[in-house]
Amino acid sequence: MKRLFVLVFALVFLLSGLAFSGSKVYVSTWGFNLDLIDKNITKPFKANYGIDIVRELGNNSTRLTKLEVQKKNPVIDVVHFADYYAALAKTKGLIQPIDVSKLKNYDKIYDFAKDPIGGNYAIAYSVFGYSIVYRTDKIKTPITSWKDFWREDLKGRIALPNITITYGPAFMILTNELWGGKADDPSLSLAFDKLAALKPNVVTFYKRSSELINLFKMGEIWAAPVPRFAWGRLLATGLPLKWVNPKEGMLGFMSTVSIVKGAKHLDEAYKYIDFILSKDVQEAEAMDLVDSPVNKGVKVPKEIAEKLTYGEAQMKSLRFYDLNFIVKNRDKWLKIWNEKIAGK
């Protein structure tokens, strides 16, 4: 099957190769906002460097699997991942360290974005916060802490992240810390106990942000942790909602770029990565609400900033957890989750 895959891919890329001429960079990424990304990245990149970007689209797990299949003869040069999948790709030996001295814009990005998974295997080009949103008309005592999910007046009116989605493991580690555990405790026993006890009060452990928006809209839930990129859509429901900056801080998640091990167009790959970290591209992407910037020089007006993860205050409150630690333990956590939370 692997050979067949390689053959099909080789054929596809050979054909697409014939269609273009000149230098190219093969980028594996998501299929969202492609028209905006073409406008902000593909076209100016071609104009500045004469390099065509050839995209391979799919979700994180599909694209990671494809990299694994092509491991011996990689087609892709640069890969975009959610931070967890970048760490997973690193563990599986699919990506190579980036020589950051080749990147002019490296010094211009926030520190947390510079080396999110260690060993310079990835650079974050975008970030988003994850925090509590609640109905101000239904919940009278303001929510100020992640611990408030355990409050009596929120009973039966909350949704929390499923451990299978991006936010799940970080939320569990945070919970462990909230109740006196350590962030590097691989058992997460406090978190699992606290969550098992809370379970009857939880409407659901959600898997999609679209699900979350529906639950708010239908009045099923009054409070839940929400990714910042869904905030604009939540506000559009017209409900009296508030975004909380909890005293423990917000959780932070990143979108990363990495260079595939054995990539054939290294020069082009470095140019591409440097380009998407530049102030101009980051600002254009932010203005179109595609991605929140990590370049410190980006300036956006207030009404745009409100829908992004942006500004010194928000950046300072972001909490990141060790992604390699999450990769190492996720299978075990899934098993405990299935037993204690999902099973019964």
Place this chain on the structure above:
Amino acid sequence: MLLVLPTISFVVVFFLIPLLMVFGQSVYHPPGGWTLWPYFSFFQDRVAREAYFRSIYIAFWTTLFAIFISYPASSAIVSIKNRSLKTFVMTLTVLPLMTNPVARTFAWLAILGRHGLINKLFIWLGVYKEPVRLLYTEGAVFVGLLQLFMPLMILSLVSALENIPEDLFLAARSLGANGFKTFIKVKLPLSKEGLIIGGTLVFTGSITAYVTPAILGGSKVLMLSTLLYQKASVVLDWNMATVIAVIMFLTTLFINGLLRRVGGIRKA
């Protein structure tokens, strides 16, 4: 024979070979050679075992209810004489299959929710004072799957029933059989092929569905497909994902065989 060659080669290349490769991958592990250990370890895990039997249980009830609702519905559709009306009804029938699974499932949230249609109705009728929890239960998963897969049952029953010449019923009646006897002795045996095909489709669909149980069951109803998703997409453990896929496949194969046997159908 020559005419079926394209179909056969298509099935072999795009179905049988990949399937054998999947199965091979699940039992062959280079350092240790051939082993069935992953299958044992799957069933050793209590949670996995429960998820497996819950999936079968829900799929079983879905199939059974699909039969009981679809049979009269299909009979009614077949008896429609007006062609355009018939086409219209058939279109209505397959409509659920054509809507996006996520959108369809969200519609169920609106019906089964705390402030949903059913709770509002029951409170208005005075059956309950407070809204009851309908979402995120096995029942919600069951209803969602039933709506999703019943069209498959209706379609295969309609095509089976349409092939029965109407004269046969008249003949049975004229020979003294009452309505019930005609049904048991004539209609049912002649439509059982449709029942078996429909039953297999509904059962297979229900046991493998992911979106519907994931959203309507929430995290409180753990199904086999959820486990498969966890292994394949979250931790990328392809070996275990393959094992679960093969277990799913063998289960549906077994159910199909069982249905054929119950229906008394031999290999054609």
